[in-house]
Amino acid sequence: MPPTLTIALAQNNPTVGALDVNADLVRRDRATAADLNADLVVFGELNMTGYPPEDLVRKPAFQRRIEAEVSALARETADGGPALLVGAPWRSGGKLWNAALLLGDGRIMEIRAKHHLPNYGVFDEMRVFDAGPLPEPMNFRGRRLGVMICEDMWYQDVARHLALQGAEMLIVPNGSPFEVGKAGRRMDLATSRARETELPLIYVNLVGGQDELAFDGASFVSDRQGKILRRDKGWDESVIATHWTYDDNRWRCTPGEVIDKPGQMESIYRAMVVGLRDYVKKNGFPGVVLGLSGGIDSALSAAVAVDALGPEQVLTVMMPSPYTSTESLEDASEVARLLGTRLESISIGPAMEAFGTMLDPLFAETQADTTEENIQSRSRGLLLMALSNKFGHMLLTTGNKSEMSVGYATLYGDMCGGYSVLKDLYKTTVFSLCEWRNNHRPDGLLGPDGPVMPQRVIDKPPSAELKPDQTDQDSLPPYDVLDAILTGLVEDERSLEDLVADGHDPDLIKRVWRLLDLAEYKRRQAPPGVKISARAFGRDRRYPITNGFTKLVSKG
Incomplete structure (x- = not known):
């Protein structure tokens, strides 16, 4: 018989910093996956700490607790149940990595670090993590798993390197927060990586809320042409089993339920x-x-x-x-x-x-x-x-x-x-x-x-x-007019000339622009709120309070 694997996709809802709670979520999902006869359970990015942990990861005491919780989980895999692919910050050689760790047979079997650290919008990973080298495939039961963490899927080099080094499938743990239109971009990138490498791809995302961020889950599996074979529901915790067979020198996933994506x-x-x-x-x-x-x-x-x-x-x-x-x-x-x-x-x-x-x-x-x-x-x-x-x-x-x-x-x-x-x-x-x-x-x-x-x-x-x-x-001007101007200024960073070309009154644009910049001091004191767009105030859009550029614009 050809080799087979059952890989469980566990999208769960960790709490940043609650290491014992998050470890218990892993135990809960591992027990569910064991009932599904899984060989391996894949979790989202940094599921052990929650995402994003921000400067919390700088604390040596926090790092020691992470290592203790991961080591305890690793020891528990000696029971013969499913192996675990978990995400955690990890110290190695004087560096701190955003890492994926393969736990099985009672030990930490493999560790891989995130190569591309995002440093835009809500992401500040370069502030707290060191970039890892291009990752090598992980060895699991004689098979070669190409693990690339979240942002690494957004670039060609990591997937290409894994394929050249003999990876047989791509696994992508994610902490990818929701924003309008982002689900389509994820799918496009996953399809591109699968087609470029001719490898099937597993994508596992977190769910839940963390301060301003909301994670939408919707984990999926694609074949080597980018066709979606399984897609989990969004927004809720779940564990689903995917069944794989090695045939004709490639892994094939048995098609299953593909849950429709919700509308906007x-x-x-x-x-x-x-x-x-x-x-x-x-x-x-x-x-x-x-x-x-x-x-x-x-x-x-x-x-x-x-x-x-x-x-x-x-x-x-x-x-x-x-x-x-x-x-x-x-x-x-x-x-x-x-x-x-x-x-x-x-x-x-x-x-x-x-x-x-x-x-x-x-x-x-x-x-x-x-x-x-x-x-x-x-x-x-x-x-x-x-x-x-x-x-x-x-x-x-x-x-x-x-x-x-x-x-x-x-x-x-x-x-x-x-x-x-x-x-x-x-x-x-x-x-x-x-x-x-x-x-x-x-x-x-x-x-x-x-x-x-x-x-x-x-x-x-x-x-x-x-x-x-x-x-x-x-x-204020009518909201349809105001919102069109604000979208141009905030989301798209468009110029006065661009907005005038759209038919907006130049004096109104200058007035809205000036009000937008003058209100920065208020927004600095506003409470947090859930991120919906690509340019949410606070973490995405950061402008100086003292700002003379608007005066130049208003003068023409």
């Missing part, structure tokens, strides 16, 4: 849910609290929170002022009813009066302006933070990327909080997601079937309601 709206929504869920749970919060205004941003934030945590862990608070419309009160109440959350109401009128009295001696000779409006927002922030402090719930902020881009947000007011699920979503995407969620509820979400907000919340003009008859468009 579902992918974005799941990223928000997973990012919030794991931020709350991994940091030990009992739930979240958020202000429910009757507007679209807070309604979508509340829906994501309920889908992530369940209605019993979400406290919503309406904080009306004299400018709050009856319509907003009704809409907030209906959102809470549809989601099944507890809704409290605390008027900020007394706070406005108190601050007015305190400040009147200094403000007496001045005209009311945005200062008084910001006092309203900060009064709400103070109340919500008080509830967070008293009951332990994390405060969820509700601002979107359009607002944060141009500074249409109040420091220590509506920016107060621990996490923001809309941080990387432009307002036009917020509208689309609300329409989508009202008509779809993917499996695994904890919120209700059917609509999660009244249609009126989506249709009415957005307003902060900080003065009579106010709408966002009093201060």
Whole structure:
């Protein structure tokens, strides 16, 4: 009979730094793989520490604990069960590697280091790791496994070298975070590497949330022409067995279930849910609290929170002022009813009066302006933070990327909080997601079937309601125009001339550009939020606060 292998793909959800917890996840998945008669279990990149561990890996005590946990797992493989291919930082010869370690027969059998260290966007691996040499194939039961870690798949040289050194298949452990459009690029690269080397390819990705990053799983197997033979579900932990036969001098995988990739709206929504869920749970919060205004941003934030945590862990608070419309009160109440959350109401009128009295001696000779409006927002922030402090719930902020881009947000007011699920979503995407969620509820979400907000919340003009008859468009251009300009400036780094050629007014472009740069100091103080795009504020896009270039642009 020809040689056979059963290789299990284990996409799990590690917690950065929780070495004992992560080791137990490996044990759990190994037991599942043993029931599937697996010979080898492949895990994602740095699954032992979680990804990205950042400067935590610099601590010698942390490094020693990693080595102890990996060594303990290696000893356990003496039981005759499946071997393990795990990811961990590893010290060797005075260097610290992002490594893949093959554990079997009671020992550490092979170690390979990541060759290409990403140093762009959210990735800072050159800061903490040393680059390894071009890897040689790993020997496993007389076979030659070509292991290349995550970024190594994005270049031709590693796969080519492995093939030339006799690798019989390619295995790619990944810690590849979600962003819109990235799944297609992964597939294109995997297909290219398979075709170039004429080797089948196994791709195993992490799942779960880590601070601003969300990992979408969707592990897969392709044949040597890049055809997908197996694809696992996205966003959830799982262990699947793939069956291989060595025939005609090559490994062939038995085709199995190829789960369809979710559409863009579902992918974005799941990223928000997973990012919030794991931020709350991994940091030990009992739930979240958020202000429910009757507007679209807070309604979508509340829906994501309920889908992530369940209605019993979400406290919503309406904080009306004299400018709050009856319509907003009704809409907030209906959102809470549809989601099944507890809704409290605390008027900020007394706070406005108190601050007015305190400040009147200094403000007496001045005209009311945005200062008084910001006092309203900060009064709400103070109340919500008080509830967070008293009951332990994390405060969820509700601002979107359009607002944060141009500074249409109040420091220590509506920016107060621990996490923001809309941080990387432009307002036009917020509208689309609300329409989508009202008509779809993917499996695994904890919120209700059917609509999660009244249609009126989506249709009415957005307003902060900080003065009579106010709408966002009093201060901002229409969101479809604003978002198109911001996409050009933020995501694409396009020039003034390029945007004018698209038909945008040059004076409006200069105004938006100036607002974008002026608001950098606010964004530095904003809470983290789940990454959706290729250019999320914070880790992806880092601009100086003191920045004179915008002045040159505005002068023409």
